[in-house]
Amino acid sequence: MDARADERTVHPAMDDRSLPPRARILIAAQELFVRHGFHGVGVETIAEAAGTNKMTLYRHFESKDLLIAECLRGIAGENDSVWSLIDSACPNDPRGQIMTWLRSIGEHTPDGNHVGCALVNAAIQITDPDHPGRKVVEESKRAHRNKLVSLCQAAGYSDPELLADQLFLIVEGARVSYRSAGPDGIGANLLAMAENIMAAHEP
Amino acid sequence: MDARADERTVHPAMDDRSLPPRARILIAAQELFVRHGFHGVGVETIAEAAGTNKMTLYRHFESKDLLIAECLRGIAGENDSVWSLIDSACPNDPRGQIMTWLRSIGEHTPDGNHVGCALVNAAIQITDPDHPGRKVVEESKRAHRNKLVSLCQAAGYSDPELLADQLFLIVEGARVSYRSAGPDGIGANLLAMAENIMAAHEP
DNA sequence: TACTCATGTTACCGAACGGTACCGCCTGCC
DNA sequence: GGCAGGCGGTACCGTTCGGTAACATGAGTA
Helix, strand or coil, rough: CCCCCCCCCCCCHHHHCCCCHHHHCCCCCCCHHHHCCCCCCHHHHHHHHHHHHHHCCCCCCCCHHHHHHHHHHHHHHHHHHHHHHHHHHHCHHHHHHHHHHHHHHHHCCCCCCCCCCHHHHHHCCCCCCCCHHHHHHHHHHHHHHHHHHHHHHCCCCCCCCHHHHHHHHHHHHHHHHHHHHCCCHHHHHHHHHHHHHHCCCCC | CCCCCCCCCCHHCCCCCCHHHHHHHHHHHHHHHHHHHHCCHHHHHHHHHHHCCCCHHHHHHHCCCHHHHHHHHHHHHHHHHHHHHHHCCCCCCHHHHHHHHHHHHHCCCCCCCCCCCCCHHHHHHCCCCCCHHHHHHHHHHHHHHHHHHHHHHHCCCCCCCHHHHHHHHHHHHHHHHHHHCCCCHHHHHHHHHHHHHHHHCCC
16 A cells, blocks of 8 residues: 555664664654655654664654654754755845745755655645644744745845745645656746746836 | 544435445545545545445455545546536636636635645655556646646737746645645735736736 | 345454563663 | 663554455345
8 A cells, every 4th residue: 555665774874873863763754754654654664764663762752743743843944944054155135045945946856856845745644633743834834934025025026925925836836746747747947937927026 | 643533424415325335435535535635544434434334345446545546536537527617617718717717726615624636635645656546646737737728828828838837836836835834824815926927928 | 936246244364553561781970 | 889771672462454255135137
């Protein structure tokens, strides 16, 4: 029914114990969850991929659901740091920051596979409205949208909220289409679409 | 871990045997899969919701995965018939057809919950690249995109392919954001975003 | 009546999974 | 040395799930 259990090794240098078990578990869990989904990978697989075992995993995380939530917090934090990176790469250049962000969306992962947005995928996989991971996703998306609005305002575009939402939705649509329509599908020329929309909001 | 098992009754008139078991199973499976995800509902639950049992289910469907694929084919067919409906509602009015389609996206389901696009959700839940349901989703999305392109061409917009892809991605992004950011989030004023984009392509 | 065929019913199997108990080891620290 | 705590290893439990076997039932039909 589910993904093949073959080749679930994660980071090769994971087995050396340079990182404490909790960090190794989080890294392994993030990678495996993103690749195979929450239901597609069990806690024992995660523990083995982290070079430890199930008991140690449960010493650091109360349950699988809370491990999922912690992974989502980690992913949200990585997204935040991407914005910090962009900010320091194009200081005082909001338009350049938006363009840098847009260009980064189309980049392939090291293994050549698009997986879309891990937070969106999580929100779809989680059907329980009370799951601890859900509010992590919603909060991250809200912050992401606010960041985009402030950038569009700073860049002096007309109707910055409308533009920000347009860019946000196009990017969300493109990333989800990598999964639903294939990587060579509709999201291929995302940049041209975004530039066309931005041109309509040029002051 | 997963959705609550409470209240999985589907269509109330499902128990009367007006429909043959295979049709009842498909209806129940579609509804339950959309609401709780593929992993969140078992075949026995589906059979009971359809007013039958597991053995009859397996007499009509080789496996759960093939049942999933059949459900996706049914959903894709429903999407096609929506386009036929729109076509007959606005004959020879491609622009009106696009607008009608856009308006239909924001409508709520009878229970007031947005579930996004069932095919996209399926593509994200399915991690196996060889799953029989995957090609159903990809084919449906490709046809959907082609339909939009031909409508934009017929409406005389400049750069119809770019416009079609922009509209497609915005809608995909909005529908997925109903799940990731909540129904009152970014996709709320989808219509204004689309009209703004279309205005930029006015001939 | 006798036959066929789709369906209902029950029981079961093997595997996977989330989670726990228990033991032993090793390291660091007083 | 002695102690404590973090960690590895293993065995186990209860449950759920996909899928199957075997049999009963009931309607339609020749």
